[in-house]
Amino acid sequence: MKTYGEAAPAPDLRQLTPDSLPWLNPARAEALQRLLRERILVLDGAMGTMIQQHALDEAAYRGERFAHGYDHAWAPSEHVHGDGCGCARDQRGNNDLLSLTQPDIIRDIHAQYLDAGADLIETNTFNSTTVSLADYGLEHLARELNEAGARLARAACDDAEAKDPSRPRFAVGVLGPTSRTASLSPDVNRPGFRAITFDELRAAYREAADGLIDGGADVLMVETIFDTLNAKAALFAIEEAFDARGARLPVMISGTITDASGRTLSGQTAEAFWYSVRHSQPLAIGLNCALGARDLRVHVDVLAQVADAYVSTHPNAGLPNAFGGYDETPEDMAAVLGEFARSGLLNLVGGCCGTTPAHIAAIAAAVRDVAPRQLPQLAAAA
Numbered sequence: 001m002k003t004y005g006e007a008a009p010a011p012d013l014r015q016l017t018p019d020s021l022p023w024l025n026p027a028r029a030e031a032l033q034r035l036l037r038e039r040i041l042v043l044d045g046a047m048g049t050m051i052q053q054h055a056l057d058e059a060a061y062r063g064e065r066f067a068h069g070y071d072h073a074w075a076p077s078e079h080v081h082g083d084g085c086g087c088a089r090d091q092r093g094n095n096d097l098l099s100l101t102q103p104d105i106i107r108d109i110h111a112q113y114l115d116a117g118a119d120l121i122e123t124n125t126f127n128s129t130t131v132s133l134a135d136y137g138l139e140h141l142a143r144e145l146n147e148a149g150a151r152l153a154r155a156a157c158d159d160a161e162a163k164d165p166s167r168p169r170f171a172v173g174v175l176g177p178t179s180r181t182a183s184l185s186p187d188v189n190r191p192g193f194r195a196i197t198f199d200e201l202r203a204a205y206r207e208a209a210d211g212l213i214d215g216g217a218d219v220l221m222v223e224t225i226f227d228t229l230n231a232k233a234a235l236f237a238i239e240e241a242f243d244a245r246g247a248r249l250p251v252m253i254s255g256t257i258t259d260a261s262g263r264t265l266s267g268q269t270a271e272a273f274w275y276s277v278r279h280s281q282p283l284a285i286g287l288n289c290a291l292g293a294r295d296l297r298v299h300v301d302v303l304a305q306v307a308d309a310y311v312s313t314h315p316n317a318g319l320p321n322a323f324g325g326y327d328e329t330p331e332d333m334a335a336v337l338g339e340f341a342r343s344g345l346l347n348l349v350g351g352c353c354g355t356t357p358a359h360i361a362a363i364a365a366a367v368r369d370v371a372p373r374q375l376p377q378l379a380a381a382a
Contacts, residue, residue: 024247028218031168032250032283035119036310036347040367043172043314043350044113044121045360047106049326051095054105061091063101071140089137096128097138099148106149110156114169116357117364118350121156121169123149123217126176126224129204131196135179142204143211146173150215157218172252173217175208175234182229183266201233202240209234209241213249221252224289224352226265228276231255235280250283252348254312256290257299270299274307286312289352292319292328293336300345308376310347313340317354326354330362338366347372 023029035041054060065071091097099106110121127133128145153171160169180186180196187193212220220238225231231253242248255273258265264273274285285307287296293315304311315337318328333351340346349367351359 021242021246021248024213024245024249025218028168028170029250032170032219035168036283036372038372040341040346040370040372041119041348042117042360042364042367043312043348044110044116044118045314045351045355045357046353047109047122047124047126048095049354049356050109050112051098051105056092056098056102058090058092061094061097061101065101066091066097091136091138094127094136094138096124096126096133096145096149097136097141099124099145099152100141103148103152107152107156110153111159112357113360114156114160116361118360119167119169120172120219120348120350121153122172122174122221122223123153123212123215125149125174125208125212127179128211129176129178129208131178131180131201131204132176143207146208146211147215149173150212150217154216154218170218171216172219172221173209173212173215173249175205175212175220175222175238177224177226177230177256178204180230181227181265182233183227198229198233201230202237205234205237206240209238213241213245217249219250219252219283221254223252223254225253225255225273226258228255228264228266228268228273231277235277239280251280252284252286252312253277253280253282254286254288254314256288257296258290260295262299270302271306274303278307278309282309284310284312284348286314286348288312288314289316292316293333293340295319297336297340297345300340301343304345304373310375311345311373312348312350313337313346314350314352314355316352317359320353328354330356330359333359334362334366337363338370341367341370344371344373 106124113121125146130139130142133139133142150173157169157171182198185191185193186195222231222234255264263269287299296315300313317326321327337349
């Protein structure tokens with residue numbers, strides 16, 4: 001039985017990505033491209049939703065390493081204690097920190113999604129940039145958290161592949177939007193003010209991307225993009241990281257439509273968003289978060305019509321209720337996304353906030369026998 005590691009002569013893997021650099025892992029890149037031509041691939045669901053089920057307290061988030069007021073991985077002489085450091089701040093809710101303090105929990109969540117049918121699992125690194133970690137006083141952990149998150153996801157994929165060598169699984173290194181926006185002012189009285197610059201974002205994303213690559217990520221994904229300028233900084237940083245290595249990974253991009261206006265927070269429609277990032281020649285373009293699948297359909301349809309990349313979506317399980325929870329059942333969500341697939345809109349599909357392994361299993365079943373959306377250039381050649 002052939003596995004991804006025994007790749008025969010492959011088609012041009014660079015048809016969707018810049019051709020100036022070779023692949024960091026050609027066998028995995030070829031396997032991913034091959035599978036995308038064959039069927040709709042399944043992403044995992046929400047990491048935060050699964051972590052919340054563990055009801056972890058402050059001590060659990062800190063673990064042994066951060067239990068007594070400082071980072072035990074630092075020599076005491078390197079640690080400067082003060083109000084701004086992570087010692088003095090509540091770490092409860094800092095989900096990315098669990099990759100260091102509770103790695104078994106994170107790896108088990110990955111395993112549950114793989115068992116549910118996910119082909120690709122996302123690293124627990126959504127907030128692992130110096131920009132977002134500043135909220136917790138843990139900026140110094142940015143690279144380490146990305147590397148640890150990638151290693152945990154890749155190890156879970158290795159375990160799944162050991163059970164079924166014929167089915168490769170992929171660790172997707174996640175670069176989240178950060179807690180700041182380069183396009184908008186956070187102060188209504190100073191519309192020209194910006195809380196962060198492009199270069200500051202670029203530096204933060206470069207550190208995160210380097211950690212994800214070193215940790216063994218198979219793909220990098222810039223996701224939940226509400227500000228296209230933030231995304232451009234991330235994509236620039238990714239290219240810098242690839243140039244420094246002389247090799248690259250496939251890149252995915254996923255934006256978020258924030259409300260019924262049908263636009264991102266920085267004001268773009270799905271079509272405008274695609275044309276703003278098309279220069280990076282991503283493997284896939286998509287939408288996630290903010291809205292449920294029903295409300296995202298029209299915008300995913302737009303991407304399917306204009307993009308010469310694969311199209312993905314991983315929506316929320318409906319809109320949040322009055323208690324901040326999500327009510328859309330696995331069956332309901334799978335029925336909606338199954339219709340997306342049958343309408344020829346999808347190449348990759350999964351879930352965001354509120355989704356669980358049960359949602360992913362139902363979605364995987366709904367798209368299992370449905371042909372993937374064809375790329376325009378491949379359809380023309382057929």
